[in-house]
Amino acid sequence: MKWQHICKPRAFTVRYVQRVRKHRWRCKEVTFWCSDEQLFYQWLQAFHDLLEQQTHRPKNLLVYINPYGGKKRGKQIYENKVAPLFSAAGICADVIVTEYANHARDHLYDANLEKYDGVVCVGGDGMFSEVLHGLIVRMQKDSDVDHNNPSAQLSRCNMRIGIIPAGSTDCICYATVGINDPETSALHIILGDCQPLDVCSVHYKRTFLKYSVSLLGYGFYGDVLKGSEKNRWLGPARYDVSGFKTFLTHHCYEGSVSFQPAKWVLGSPRDQTTCTSGCYICRQSSKQLDEQEQTQACGSEHREQDDDWTTIKGRFMAINAVSMSCACPRSPNGLSPAAHLADGSADLILVRKCSRLDFLRHLIRHTSNKDQFDFPFVEVYRVKNFQFTPKHFEDEDNESTDIGILGKKNFSQICTDHPSCGCNHVNSIWNCDGETLDQTAIEMRVHCQLIKLFARGIENAKLEDDVNPSKVF
Numbered sequence: 001m002k003w004q005h006i007c008k009p010r011a012f013t014v015r016y017v018q019r020v021r022k023h024r025w026r027c028k029e030v031t032f033w034c035s036d037e038q039l040f041y042q043w044l045q046a047f048h049d050l051l052e053q054q055t056h057r058p059k060n061l062l063v064y065i066n067p068y069g070g071k072k073r074g075k076q077i078y079e080n081k082v083a084p085l086f087s088a089a090g091i092c093a094d095v096i097v098t099e100y101a102n103h104a105r106d107h108l109y110d111a112n113l114e115k116y117d118g119v120v121c122v123g124g125d126g127m128f129s130e131v132l133h134g135l136i137v138r139m140q141k142d143s144d145v146d147h148n149n150p151s152a153q154l155s156r157c158n159m160r161i162g163i164i165p166a167g168s169t170d171c172i173c174y175a176t177v178g179i180n181d182p183e184t185s186a187l188h189i190i191l192g193d194c195q196p197l198d199v200c201s202v203h204y205k206r207t208f209l210k211y212s213v214s215l216l217g218y219g220f221y222g223d224v225l226k227g228s229e230k231n232r233w234l235g236p237a238r239y240d241v242s243g244f245k246t247f248l249t250h251h252c253y254e255g256s257v258s259f260q261p262a263k264w265v266l267g268s269p270r271d272q273t274t275c276t277s278g279c280y281i282c283r284q285s286s287k288q289l290d291e292q293e294q295t296q297a298c299g300s301e302h303r304e305q306d307d308d309w310t311t312i313k314g315r316f317m318a319i320n321a322v323s324m325s326c327a328c329p330r331s332p333n334g335l336s337p338a339a340h341l342a343d344g345s346a347d348l349i350l351v352r353k354c355s356r357l358d359f360l361r362h363l364i365r366h367t368s369n370k371d372q373f374d375f376p377f378v379e380v381y382r383v384k385n386f387q388f389t390p391k392h393f394e395d396e397d398n399e400s401t402d403i404g405i406l407g408k409k410n411f412s413q414i415c416t417d418h419p420s421c422g423c424n425h426v427n428s429i430w431n432c433d434g435e436t437l438d439q440t441a442i443e444m445r446v447h448c449q450l451i452k453l454f455a456r457g458i459e460n461a462k463l464e465d466d467v468n469p470s471k472v473f
């Protein structure tokens with residue numbers, strides 16, 4: 001088509017989404033022109049009416065950009081790849097470039113959110129966590145819910161969160177979209193996709209500590225994080241260096257884990273099927289949740305089933321609670337491949353004391369398609385909550401042992417597993433979505449579908465061919 005034809009007044013351009021390989025989406029456009037003026041206006045009207053019906057698509061967004069996340073390209077990524085698409089889709093965005101850590105979180109506590117259809121963060125998992133905390137805490141404040149109470153029923157957030165990946169770790173984006181690609185994420189936002197997500201609250205006694213949506217890990221993953229924080233100057237390589245060191249030190253930690261199984265959920269951690277877009281199991285949980293809310297709206301109180309607690313004591317290399325598969329580019333199936341994004345449960349994985357070789361075999365499984373849990377020293381349970389008490393906390397029944405990881409009192413205590421090295425690793429620390437917690441004796445509870453993302457879960461690979469239907473915007 002020649003340029004002068006496109007420039008004719010009776011021409012219009014339609015932008016649409018095309019799926020390309022590996023969950024990547026691209027914006028394409030096609031220009032139509034016609035010589036019949038009446039027909040031209042009929043077409044325009046038809047498109048206009050069609051777009052008007054898409055009420056789930058956002059019109060006003062609040063965008064936070066972390067200019068220091070990842071390779072410090074957040075602003076550039078937003079300006080070059082995202083803003084032009086938002087503007088083409090008629091989205092108005094109020095942009096805030098953060099000036100300090102927790103700027104976005106604190107801003108969300110008091111911001112006037114009424115005019116927005118969603119909040120977008122441009123950055124990595126740390127930036128997403130800020131926005132998540134800001135929105136959840138704000139929601140509880142607005143609805144008078146005490147989030148320090150571990151058994152409080154939290155209010156769900158209706159505002160959707162969009163993630164434009166621009167960090168060094170973009171695991172949440174990867175696990176909910178299938179790829180960390182800014183243009184793909186922007187297109188999911190424009191189309192108004194909605195993916196509910198479970199959130200775990202973490203408490204120490206009656207004090208709220210943090211929310212987690214991916215990994216709450218003690219032992220190996222806690223130690224890797226602790227080591228990597230000391231070597232931030234190494235950039236993303238710090239995780240490899242620390243992972244290698246932690247593997248060599250081979251610590252195990254004693255304590256007891258108590259949990260209540262998630263009996264009502266349909267799946268199990270050892271299922272062969274994974275959570276994909278439109279997942280049946282997550283939809284069933286949505287239905288149950290809606291029914292519960294309706295019962296409550298009618299004035300009757302919803303009573304949670306008081307299931308029995310199971311307690312497991314022992315020495316653990318790792319205790320991991322994951323509320324999604326935790327798939328990432330390094331481990332495409334994740335720590336628990338059959339975990340669901342929105343079924344109201346978490347998979348509790350206990351790796352008991354084992355040899356270095358066995359632990360290595362377990363780690364290698366994260367990168368293969370074989371059953372991750374098929375080892376005699378690995379156990380997995382689908383749970384709705386759990387509590388952990390480190391051995392030394394139990395023995396001394398004294399909360400001072402938990403502050404600052406290990407009280408000075410314990411400094412001389414030599415780890416019984418490492419008499420030769422003389423280390424004093426009695427406790428590990430918790431890695432909560434990439435951030436450390438100061439307390440070790442914690443309790444965690446899953447809140448079904450507490451938040452929503454501008455995403456649709458990982459699409460079935462079969463959709464990704466050229467013949468699939470595209471979406472217009």
Ligand SMILES: Nc1ncnc2c1ncn2[C@@H]1O[C@H](COP(=O)(O)OP(=O)(O)OP(=O)(O)O)[C@@H](O)[C@H]1O
Pocket residue numbers: 065066067068069070071097098099100101102103122123124125126127128130166167168169170434
């Ligand atoms: N303007 C700012 N200055 C300093 N820190 C900031 C700023 N804005 C956000 N942060 C903090 O930076 C941290 C890391 O950000 P982000 O997750 O975007 O990048 P990242 O490279 O993936 O980092 P990490 O891998 O350490 O999570 C977040 O915890 C966030 O609170």
